[in-house]
Amino acid sequence: MSFPIEQGLFKYDMTDHYAILGIPINADSRYIRQRYLKIAYILHPDTFKGKTEKEKQLATKILSKLVNPAYEVLSKDRYRDEYKLVLSQMGRNLADELRSITIATDEAQKLLQTSQDRELTYHQLLTPLVSKQYDNLDNVLTTIAQISELNLIYLMLSQGEQVKEKARPKPTPEPKAATRTTSSSTQQAIKKEDHKSAVKTALERAQEDIERNNLSQAIIELRETLKEDPNNSTCHGLLGLAYLKQEQLTMAKIHINKARKVNPQDPIVIKAKLALDKVLPDSDSQKPSDKKQGSGFFGLFGRKK
Incomplete structure (x- = not known):
């Protein structure tokens, strides 16, 4: 910066x-x-x-x-x-x-x-x-x-x-039969595994979309996945890569930095950071955004005479 x-x-x-x-x-x-x-x-x-x-x-x-x-x-x-x-x-x-x-x-x-x-x-x-x-x-x-x-x-x-x-602890429910408790625990474990599997599948689809340059679809998939798992380093890393390919450097930096905070050893995170460094050797720098400053800005204010 x-x-x-x-x-x-x-x-x-x-x-x-x-x-x-x-x-x-x-x-x-x-x-x-x-x-x-x-x-x-x-x-x-x-x-x-x-x-x-x-x-x-x-x-x-x-x-x-x-x-x-x-x-x-x-x-x-x-x-x-x-x-x-x-x-x-x-x-x-x-x-x-x-x-x-x-x-x-x-x-x-x-x-x-x-x-x-x-x-x-x-x-x-x-x-x-x-x-x-x-x-x-x-x-x-x-x-x-x-x-x-x-x-x-x-x-x-x-x-x-x-x-x-x-x-905050929820009200303690009345004791249930042992068979029901076991069944409930099993159902929770199944749901947890299903959730992990769904996230994994979504990330795989998004990675394929990025490789095929279907960037908009990948970003949609990854944003939805973040709603379910907002602390997923791989998801943030992939989203950073997708934004890099779209040349949205500010958003790429946000997600890649977040991914590094969560898990800097994640292979996708390492790949994303290397890709970011190629574009922004000083990863703390902001992307210049004044390319259109001369024309569009004065459609709002008018030019000095």
């Missing part, structure tokens, strides 16, 4: 697109577009109000390397849903670290300590950070880091509650 940020989600090798755009994690597509247009107008070279050439170059770099890639992911429902799925899984995986995590910002500390409406507190803490986010280019990365740490705590708290809810 061209801009090193080491707080919040960035600390876990995850680019926080929500923090870059300064929007809450539950923002809808309309709000995302409005926020992007506002930031893009501030940073675009034809509308940027900075006085020096150095400032103008920095604004253009922030737009092309951070803001545009973030909007690319969050503006499309399909990509946004997949990205949120990865974030939710990360929140669940990190929930147990809440007591030991080091928090650098006051906003995140306040959210962690709140005992009232967490959703309301999250938005109240986010608002002042967002309002000044792109006022001073020298402070942009610091503000993004602050927002990302707030997002991290929000995810850890939210997903941790869901994990606890699922882990």
Whole structure:
């Protein structure tokens, strides 16, 4: 990544697109577009109000390397849903670290300590950070880091509650005959094996589709499989490979990094990482997305005269 940020989600090798755009994690597509247009107008070279050439170059770099890639992911429902799925899984995986995590910002500390409406507190803490986010280019990365740490705590708290809810003991049923208990256990074991077999079959089909270059079909198959098994390293690895072939580098990186977190020794994961490194030798870098910046952008704002 061209801009090193080491707080919040960035600390876990995850680019926080929500923090870059300064929007809450539950923002809808309309709000995302409005926020992007506002930031893009501030940073675009034809509308940027900075006085020096150095400032103008920095604004253009922030737009092309951070803001545009973030909007690319969050503006499309399909990509946004997949990205949120990865974030939710990360929140669940990190929930147990809440007591030991080091928090650098006051906003995140306040959210962690709140005992009232967490959703309301999250938005109240986010608002002042967002309002000044792109006022001073020298402070942009610091503000993004602050927002990302707030997002991290929000995810850890939210997903941790869901994990606890699922882990709560259910009412103990009345004792049943031994034969029925055995039968129930057997049925559960069969269902579990059937589930594993179904996932394995789906992954094999998707792998064949990727080899045949039926990428859209493979992506559909893999996304459905992730709904059933969101922590499957092979599935994330294959999805990363499919996105690489489609030249969707941002989505490829998200899934390949997730696969490596789950199981870096998975052969598919190793293959996917090697493929990603060939395209992005610096796997922390963002894909440039300013190829169309000159024409399409000013269909929205108009060109300076």
